[in-house]
Amino acid sequence: MPKTLLFASAILVASTAALAEPTYVVADRMLDVESGKYIANPVIGMDDGKIVSVSTGAAPDGAEVIDLTGHTILPGLIDMHVHLDGRPEYGGYSGLQFTDRFWTFLAAANADKMLKVGFTTVRNVGDTDYNVAGLDQAIEEGWLQGPRIVNANYALGATGGHCDETFLPPSFNRKSPAVGDSPEELRKRVREQRKYGAEVIKACATGGVFSRNTAPGIQQLNLEELTAIAEETHFWGLKAAAHAHGAAGIKAAILAGFDTIEHASFIDDEGIRLAKERGTFLSMDIFNTEYTLSEGEKNGVLKENLDKERLVSKAQRDNFSKAHKAGVKMVFGSDAGVMPHESVPGQFAVMVRLGMTPLEAIRAATINAADALGQKGQVGTIAVGAWADIIAVDGDVLANVRELEDVDAVVKGGKLVE
Template structure:
């Protein structure tokens, strides 16, 4: 007779400690995302948070079992573009009513919500005051519950650009600590962010939607500056992500050697060709526009920003379809913080509507994302030696990818999230 276990959020918080005995995860079937094949009656053995064996049949007698019978399981999901210390409810100037440390606690709540939504790994592309590296450390030490986090700390950019602080008048002297206006300055900014824990470097190659006095399509860093950032990041063994809406900035970032292009809204045919030739991943947030345009005004978002969102959204979706048809590598990216973190799983259905098969959309949030992170075989897969990060759904996600908008169970490192 199997010994069943009910592992709580408190147990998850201490999951960084070695598990004393093997745990087994059982389910009706497992999606092998690499092949698209289903494996019936999988039995996944887990020790110290990692998968040690995958068999079929039943778990050993008297074993500790996470019983997901009646469910389909697949790898824990990966969101490649989030902002954990933000919430869309506080748009425009409404965020100024809170103290700085408010956002640290917001980050903690958002991390828990993303984990419960099935995202066991997230890439945090920009935050204030090193909020998220502190959160990451607290999760790793077992004090808080949340996903694995790959964070950029402050995003790099030009003075007055999208990654600078652009909402306040000169008397406030509000500046981002990560702006730079020459290749040498920006190399130093890379080193500073890495010094304080950054595992990826983000730079704003163009203007953006949620800033003032910046146009999304206009390039804001030169090719020489972008090349310095990417080279310095790679020198330290870090990946480089470029916020880029406009065609010129996208192509400059690809030529500079950036690993992922965020948003890529106005990418043109040459940009698509370059991305395919160089193996650059596109990280396109094609779901959040409905939320922004329906709720943004009520949330305090300025008309200037809403107008830019209306300009960007249709072009981005059209170009998502073009890039996918061309065979460009693509990853799942929500820009959570612009929209609620707990709702980002709804993007899978939009990806399918815009041309991906359900399996391609799932791969974008698993094996493709792991490859873009430089963590293939660690996350985004159910293979021996990978982290035992698992989501479970009732139905067939290959028939209805909408199953991933409301997952039934989440396992992180071999511990069930209640």
């Protein structure tokens, strides 16, 4: 580098340093999710929303400090499967009592709740009316408080399938704008959803629990259609998520090249082998069953849907253990919206009960999730260059993962969440 240029850049560095004073997080210890080890007296420097230094000891004299002394810090959590514009309290037909915009405001309330319980990033895999794209923009612009959102907009699917409108008679003439019934139609749906802000594409490969007249075990998009969706999604540089309960639909989605399989309830040995071989992530919502079965009827959930939940949940939990044991990559996905958003941290304990170590469960919601989002090094880690998203808990999360059910402080983008 010529001397003059070197001199000029030195001045530039000096002047930005003078303008930007890092803020520091200090705590008793930090869980390094990569190594699985605790680090004592961490000092995390943050500037302009990002982490700029990670050291130990004490913050520089006179620096602005977020003092989390007495606490253990770890990266902000990531939930890979949420529906921010829904609430379980409005099951079955009860949601029809509200005007369309009701759900937009509900999404804002849910985003706030998820952030406060420690989720600084969520992947929203299916909404209506582009509620979540608007919410995402309002949060990014600073009008509302909420997690970072990786948003799918409408989920793609077959006419009459799980992700179509399945609750209304023909005279209401209502269908999802994201249905398609051929590879070409579905390629166009990918482009449309991306056009209006989708950052991930979700498609419904099989029937599901909370739709009408769909069977979770039955495939609803064929291999050619799924391949067209995955190809088109990757062509545009996005990741593809497949809702799939039944074994055939799961395998077809993996073969088609989807990056994550949502639910994966009836995955068979062949599906587990394929997922492992292809590096496909499973996102299994193994916590919401008890909520649905105890509160569903009161919330207006139809008998048909409660019956399907009973059918799916036991197999899903057994297969979670099996897939994890086989070494398939797993991420944390709750299906919040089917259960209250604020109760999502309860899933960690179920993951541990079904065979994960606490560290594995935490990795599913941090580094593994970041990897599945294509955002490794940006979220799910406390490292230089990552977003300054940090949570604080009491006690030892590696001994008792339920400590994550009581997060004491949340820092998002370098700012303490009120």
